Amino acid sequence: MFDVIIAGGGAAGFYGAIQMAEHNPHLSIAILERGKTVLTKVKISGGGRCNVTQGEFSARELVSGYPRGEKELLGPFHRHGPADVVSFFEEKGVPLKIESDGRVFPKSNSSQTIIDCFLSETDRLGIQVICNSSVQNFRKNRESDSWELNTVNKKYAAKNLLLCTGSNSRIWKILKEMGHTIVPPVPSLFTFNIKDDRIDGIQGISVNAKVEVLPKKIFASEINVKLKSAKNRATVLEAEGPILITHWGLSGPAILKLSAWGARVLNAYKYQFRIKVNWVPEYSTESFEGLLRKVKEVEPKKTVSRSHVVDIPQRLWGKLILAAGINKASRWAEITNAQLQHLSKELTQCVFRVDGKSTFKEEFVTAGGVDLSEINFKTFESKLHPGLFFAGEIINVDGITGGYNFQNAWTGAFFAAKAIAERES
Structure with a gap:
């Protein structure tokens, strides 16, 4: 009989175990x-560097990075946020650094530093780490007031149970049978698959742009997400930031934000939809057309393809010129009004058809899990079953890329650990 069993040897599991032992x-x-091994997601996070957290120390600003869980995490982040996580690691000899985009990494640039820290601490504190122990089922024994777990090879019992099992369908099924509401999981943080001549062969280019998911008429009762509403009251998703052109389509922060905030809508669309990109977000279609007319007036003899009208990569400019029906050898004086209008639309209202999605690097994140109304966010304990706690992706919380999902794991594990440690003192 253990005082505590933690199911899941990932970020939340180790952080919670260490916190409660301390x-x-x-x-x-x-x-x-x-x-067979622990902390596998930590290992591959951030391209092997481990994006530990987000360097936003204001709880109110931090929660804006969570499409699901924004309201519930505000209080917990005030009491245990990124600054506390940074202190935790640095006090244990793991110096961290905040990069220009706000992501926080170990100064070693190696996720192994985080893994070594966790393994060293669990060993020092006498925490048992048992691998190859997939939990098959668990139940509360009312007579002994303990949790009984069956793994693939052994039975265990504990006074308290902390579930850090992530997107585990078996665990969710058991919890549902126990009376918990499980919000159906759908993918979050993914890139858009697009085949289009305008971006073919220019992979690696990054542009600060505005991207909008165009509404689609479907008959799906599961879409009940409140999003920005356009004048015609159609559902609209939009984001502005870097967009990366890849071999398979479009990625980058702006695309990933859309995938996170629109996780349920895009799932209902079956990942078949259209987006509109404004490659020069400081301009409207009309104002950009006015700029082009000015260029034509001032530099009539200059070749269109060699002009630096706006600050976008020359290879993309060349592709959009061709898409507007303009020959690369054409001079500005030769461009018709219709071509100017077409080019202006290509730069400010560039519509692409998305046909499917791809996982963003190693970020396996889902929207869905234990319904947030059934969790006490002061302790991360189940409101239905005393002694049952949750941390990490098992609950219906997910964040955008940049350390937000790890921070959710650290914070939930901390409060569950604190509650358990105080209960058993």
């Missing part, structure tokens, strides 16, 4: 990991 050194704690 709060109460007398606790007997075990981490059950279904795989």
Whole structure:
């Protein structure tokens, strides 16, 4: 019989185990990991560097990065946020750095530094780490007031159970049978698959742009997400930021934000929809057409393809010129009004058809999980089952890319650990 069993040997599981052992050194704690090794997601995070958290220390600003969980996480982030996580690691000999885009990494630029820290601390604190122990089922024994777990090879019992199992359909199924509401999971943080001559062969180009998902008429009752409303009251998703042209379509921060905020809508669209890109977001179609007319007037003899009208990569400019029906050898004096209008639309209202999605690097994130109304966010304990706690992606919280999802894991694990440690003191 353990005081605590933690199901899931990932970021939340290890952080929670260490926190509760430090709060109460007398606790007997075990981490059950279904795989052969622990912390696999930490290992590959951030391209192997581990994006530990987000360098936004204002809780009110931080929660704006969570499409689901914004309201619920505000209080917890005020009490244990990125600054506390940074202190935790640096006090344990892992110096961190905040990069220009706000992402926080170990100064070693290696996720192994984080893994070594966790393994060293669990060993120091006497926390048992048991691999190859996939949880098959669990139940509350009312007579002994303990949790009984069956793994693939052994039975365990504990006074408290902390679930850090991420997007695990088996665990969600058990919780649903126990009376919890499980919000159906859908992918979040993905890139858009697009085949289009305008971006073919120019992969690697990054442009600050505005991108909008165009509304689509479908008959799906599951779409009940409140989004920005256009004048015609159609559902609109939009974001502005860097867009990266890739071999398979479009990626980058602006696209990933759309995929996160529109996770349920785009799932209902079956990932078949259209987007509109404004490559020069400081201009409207009309104002950009006015700029082009001015260029034509001032530089009539200059070749259109060689002009630096706006600050976008020359290869993209060349592609959009061709799309507007303009020959690369054409001079501005030769361009018709119709061609000017067409080019202006290509720069400010460039419509692409999205046909499917791709996972963003190693970021396997889902929207969905245990319904937030069934969780006490002061302790991250189940409101239905005392002694049952949650942390990480198992609950219906997900963040945009940039350390937000790890921060959700750290914060939830901290409060669950604190509650358990105090209960068993």
